Each structure stands twice: as C-alpha cells, then as structure tokens.
Amino acid sequence: MPEGFLACYNRWAMVEITPESTETTSNTGVRVRFAPSPTGYLHTGGARTALFNWLLARSRGGSFILRIEDTDEERSTEESTNAILDGLRWLGLEWDEGPEVGGEFGPYFQSERKELHLKFADRLLKDGHAFVCDCPKDEASDERPKFDENCRERPLSEQLKLLAKNPALPLRLKVDPGQEIAFTDMIRGEVRVSTDEIGDIVIVKSTGGPVYNFSCVIDDATMNITHVLRGEDHLSNTPKQLLIYEKLGWKPPQFAHLPLIVGMDRARLSKRHGATSVTAYRELGILPEALVNFLLLIGWAPKDDREEFTRDEMISAFSVDGIGKSSGAFNTEKLFWFNGKHIRSLTDEEYLRHIFEFVPNEWKKAKRDDHIAKVMLLFKDRVTHFAEIEELAWYFFRAPEEFNEDAWQGIIAGSNSAAMVLKEIPAALKALSEFDCEHIEELVRGYAKDKGLKLKDVIQPLRVATTGDRFSPGFFEMAELLGASEIAKRSSATLAKLSADN
RNA sequence: GGCCCCAUCGUCUAGUGGACUAGGACAUCACUCUUUCAAGGUGAAAACGCGGGUUCAAUUCCCGCUGGGGCUACCA
Numbered sequence: 310m311p312e313g314f315l316a317c318y319n320r321w322a323m324v325e326i327t328p329e330s331t332e333t334t335s336n337t338g339v340r341v342r343f344a345p346s347p348t349g350y351l352h353t354g355g356a357r358t359a360l361f362n363w364l365l366a367r368s369r370g371g372s373f374i375l376r377i378e379d380t381d382e383e384r385s386t387e388e389s390t391n392a393i394l395d396g397l398r399w400l401g402l403e404w405d406e407g408p409e410v411g412g413e414f415g416p417y418f419q420s421e422r423k424e425l426h427l428k429f430a431d432r433l434l435k436d437g438h439a440f441v442c443d444c445p446k447d448e449a450s451d452e453r454p455k456f457d458e459n460c461r462e463r464p465l466s467e468q469l470k471l472l473a474k475n476p477a478l479p480l481r482l483k484v485d486p487g488q489e490i491a492f493t494d495m496i497r498g499e500v501r502v503s504t505d506e507i508g509d510i511v512i513v514k515s516t517g518g519p520v521y522n523f524s525c526v527i528d529d530a531t532m533n534i535t536h537v538l539r540g541e542d543h544l545s546n547t548p549k550q551l552l553i554y555e556k557l558g559w560k561p562p563q564f565a566h567l568p569l570i571v572g573m574d575r576a577r578l579s580k581r582h583g584a585t586s587v588t589a590y591r592e593l594g595i596l597p598e599a600l601v602n603f604l605l606l607i608g609w610a611p612k613d614d615r616e617e618f619t620r621d622e623m624i625s626a627f628s629v630d631g632i633g634k635s636s637g638a639f640n641t642e643k644l645f646w647f648n649g650k651h652i653r654s655l656t657d658e659e660y661l662r663h664i665f666e667f668v669p670n671e672w673k674k675a676k677r678d679d680h681i682a683k684v685m686l687l688f689k690d691r692v693t694h695f696a697e698i699e700e701l702a703w704y705f706f707r708a709p710e711e712f713n714e715d716a717w718q719g720i721i722a723g724s725n726s727a728a729m730v731l732k733e734i735p736a737a738l739k740a741l742s743e744f745d746c747e748h749i750e751e752l753v754r755g756y757a758k759d760k761g762l763k764l765k766d767v768i769q770p771l772r773v774a775t776t777g778d779r780f781s782p783g784f785f786e787m788a789e790l791l792g793a794s795e796i797a798k799r800s801s802a803t804l805a806k807l808s809a810d811n
Numbered sequence: 812g813g814c815c816c817c818a819u820c821g822u823c824u825a826g827u828g829g830a831c832u833a834g835g836a837c838a839u840c841a842c843u844c845u846u847u848c849a850a851g852g853u854g855a856a857a858a859c860g861c862g863g864g865u866u867c868a869a870u871u872c873c874c875g876c877u878g879g880g881g882c883u884a885c886c887a
Contacts, residue, residue, distance in 0.1 A: 780848035
C-alpha cells in the first residue's frame with residue numbers, strides 16, 4: 310500500500326478510463342444496482358432493497374447490477390460476500406452483472422476500483438473543486454471546520470507541496486455555503502437541504518482511501534446506473550453525493566429512497582427481534598417465494614387488493630409509484646401465513662422434497678422414506694414453516710412419555726368409557742384383516758355405534774393415548790401409519806398409568 | 812442538540828376535498844365443516860395521532876404540536 314495520497318498520483322495517469330468514455334457509453338434502458346457491504350449476512354432490509362431493484366429492472370427490461378462495497382477492510386469478509394450471494398440466489402434475485410457473472414462495467418468489487426476513484430479525486434483537485442486539508446481537529450469538539458477557509462483557497466502548487474511533505478492529509482470537496490440543494494426523490498418528492506449542513510466533505514481519507522459517498526458516486530456513474538433505489542437511511546447522503554456529481558459535471562441518476570423495515574416495536578430491526586437474516590428464515594423452513602412475496606408487500610402495494618404474487622405477476626404489477634413512504638413493521642405472523650399458503654400450493658412431490666430437508670435424522674434412521682413421506686403429507690396443511698415439523702409429528706416416531714394434564718384429566722381420567730375403548734379398540738385393530746384407513750374407520754365407527762358412544766368419545770382417548778395430547782391429524786390416517794401393535798402398546802401404557810394413578 | 816424523512820384498524824396497507832357507514836390482508840373473536848388440531852367457508856370487532864387554519868365541505872390541502880425513524884465520521 311502506497312503511503313498516502315501522493316504515492317498513488319503517478320498511477321492515476323495510467324488508468325485508462327476517462328470521464329468522457331464513461332459518459333458516452335450507450336445508455337440502454339434502466340440500470341439499477343444493489344450495493345451491499347459484506348459485513349454480515351444478507352438481512353431482510355437488504356433483501357427487500359435488492360428485490361425492489363430487481364423488480365424495477367425486470368419490469369422495465371433493464372439490468373440489475375450487484376456491486377460489493379467491500380472497502381471496509383476491518384469488517385468485510387469473504388464469508389459475508391458468499392452469504393449475500395447465496396441469499397440473493399436463493400431468493401431468486403439473479404443479477405445481470407456482478408461477482409461471478411462479470412459484465413462490461415466491472416470490476417464489481419468496490420475495493421478493486423480504488424484507482425478509478427482516486428483518479429477522479431485527482432481531477433477534482435486539479436480542477437480546483439477539491440483541496441488538501443491540513444487543519445487540525447478542534448480539541449474541544451473533535452471536529453474540523455465545516456467550511457475550511459484556511460485550506461480551500463491555497464494555490465494548487467502549494468497544496469501539492471503540502472501533500473509531498475505529509476501524504477497523510479485528506480482531500481475535501483469545495484462546497485459553497487448558503488446554497489440549497491434540491492432534488493426530486495421518486496418516492497418522497499422534492500427534498501431540500503442547505504449546503505450549510507454539509508460543509509466541505511472529505512472525499513479522500515488521510516490514508517489515501519476514498520470515502521464511501523465519493524466511491525459510490527464514481528461507481529454509480531461509471532457503471533451507468535440510471536436509478537438508485539436504496540434504503541431511506543441513505544437519504545441524507547444524497548445531497549452530498551449530488552454535490553460530487555455536480556463538481557464532476559455529471560448527470561446524477563434518479564433517486565428513490567425506500568422506507569425502512571422496522572420491528573413490531575417500531576425500532577430498527579435487530580437480533581432482539583429474532584431472525585433478521587435471510588439465512589435464518591431459510592433455516593426455519595420459509596420458502597423463498599413466500600419471503601419474497603411478504604417482503605414485496607412491506608412498502609409496496611398493488612393497484613388492486615391482490616396479496617399473493619408469483620414472480621411473473623409481481624414483475625408485471627410492480628412500479629415505483631406503488632411504493633409507500635412510511636416504514637413498515639416486519640410481521641412474522643404474516644410471513645408464516647404466506648409460507649403456509651405457498652406450502653399448500655406446492656405439489657406433493659415439491660412439498661416432500663422441501664420438508665425432507667427438515668426431517669430429523671433419527672426419523673430417517675427409524676423409518677423408510679416412503680413411510681415418512683406418508684406421515685409428512687398429513688402435515689401439509691398444518692405446517693407454517695418446515696422446521697416446525699419436528700414438534701408437530703414426533704409422535705409418529707416415538708411414543709409419548711407424558712400426557713398433557715388437561716387432556717389426561719378431561720379425556721382419559723375423567724371419562725368412564727375411555728378405559729374400555731383403550732382396551733377394546735386396539736384388540737379389534739389387531740384383528741383387522743385389512744389394516745388401512747377405510748377399514749379402521751369402518752371398525753371405529755361401528756364400535757361407537759354399537760356402544761352408543763359419540764365418535765369423538767372413542768377417538769379422543771385413542772388420540773391422547775397415542776400422542777399425549779388432543780391434537781393430531783385425522784385418527785384413521787394416523788392409525789394406518791402407526792400400525793395396530795404400536796397403538797396397542799401405547800394404549801396399554803396409558804391404561805397402566807391410569808390404574809397406577811387410582 | 813442540529814438537519815432530513817414519516818404519520819389510516821394491533822400489523823401490512825387501499826383510498827379520496829363531498830360517492831366513506833373509510834376497503835382488503837395477517838392476527839383476534841364467533842359461527843360453520845368436523846374424530847381433535849389445522850386447512851377451507853361465513854361473519855364480527857378493529858383505524859384516519861392532537862390542535863389550528865383554508866374551504867360550503869377535510870382522513871384527504873397548509874401550519875404547528877406530538878410521536879416514530881434516519882443522518883449527523885477521514886464507516887459503508
């Protein structure tokens with residue numbers, strides 16, 4: 310790493326890209342980008358930003374570009390980059406240009422574009438729009454003067470001399486005080502800020518590294534980005550970036566600042582709110598289609614009342630003017646509902662393929678796949694997310710060790726027919742010539758009728774005996790899969806506990 | 812603190828100066844289906860933050876307040 314700003318100087322001259330060449334590149338349609346920092350997993354807010362960019366590109370026949378902003382060496386990791394790439398792919402948000410797919414506007418890792426950034430910093434310096442700053446920080450406030458009267462008017466030659474003496478000096482943009490910066494945000498309309506709030510912004514750090522707002526402008530411009538859709542947390546960066554576009558003499562892209570996703574308590578999404586990463590939802594057994602559908606509806610609404618969208622439907626329905634202004638709470642309940650909907654719309658084959666990823670290994674060891682598959686099918690309209698299957702279906706693979714107190718009192722102990730049922734039905738089941746759902750039903754219904762019992766007075770004790778609680782899929786289907794001897798075993802265990810209690 | 816953004820049911824949202832008795836969805840509740848739980852069906856309850864204007868009329872336009880959020884770095 311060269312020491313400071315000056316050391317890079319000679320190399321800039323060798324960089325071939327000139328502003329002219331970037332400006333004349335053919336401007337074919339919409340070009341949008343998602344530019345995450347690889348400092349962690351892909352979180353839901355980022356996923357939503359990526360989705361909206363992707364939708365804008367797809368709905369307008371444009372390009373969706375992925376740029377990794379990995380200039381923070383401390384925090385950027387390759388694992389994060391991979392996690393983000395995987396997350397986007399899992400969500401089905403394929404990028405047209407970016408890491409692993411390339412493109413004519415690369416490189417797509419910001420760290421590899423440093424020379425380009427510095428080249429434009431140099432141009433700004435030479436054009437008198439930027440200056441070398443050697444002001445010390447104010448001891449009290451730990452800040453530099455907002456507008457640097459001292460350094461900004463020094464002749465270029467003197468500035469370069471200064472830099473030669475001490476390369477560890479930042480470069481700042483010369484900003485005119487008292488000016489109003491106004492721009493039209495596609496979502497928020499007119500936004501105005503005074504340059505007095507901004508001051509002479511640093512564009513190159515004393516380490517010689519370009520500052521985010523500067524890199525971002527250079528990259529968006531040289532990548533021919535036409536629309537910048539990003540989180541509202543960037544709204545106050547926009548005027549600063551606009552100033553840079555202006556000094557460089559470039560036409561800025563259109564900006565749209567998306568409302569942020571917050572927790573149900575309106576606070577910024579964090580660990581405290583539970584799962585926040587795309588990976589976490591994937592591990593819970595959320596389908597990408599469901600997550601995408603859910604994310605779509607935070608901050609965007611269609612013209613009609615439709616809520617469920619396929620990819621193609623969302624692409625054709627999407628438009629920026631459907632995006633709202635206020636932040637939206639991440640409502641996991643609704644995500645689960647969406648997921649349940651999507652699960653139920655899966656074919657049995659698709660459903661099984663997905664849920665098998667979540668079947669515990671003990672189950673797979675204990676039972677054959679086709680048997681497990683039959684069990685899983687009983688839960689297709691009961692699961693909201695696949696990871697839930699273990700707590701839902703465990704009793705198909707293991708006898709209950711204890712009973713729900715209310716169920717025991719209400720259905721077993723408090724019933725005068727339960728003991729009889731638990732003795733007689735298992736015996737009759739064992740004697741059944743054909744042990745399938747239909748024959749079991751016939752037997753149980755016949756038995757209830759003979760004894761003058763309600764069907765549920767026969768079934769509920771059996772259900773509690775086999776599952777330990779009152780809820781399960783239909784008893785006949787369940788019995789078929791459990792087998793007569795297993796039911797007999799669990800019934801006698803229940804009877805044993807009953808007599809032990811008395 | 813300063814600057815900026817935002818404000819419709821608990822939540823995601825639709826909506827418009829009068830058609831609003833404010834629409835849809837999740838969640839909730841009830842009923843239904845039913846062997847339980849789900850799923851499905853039907854229905855109920857549930858909101859325009861407050862105060863001033865403008866107007867014949869304001870949830871809708873303007874101002875203030877309050878509340879929430881963001882930014883305020885030589886982080887991205």
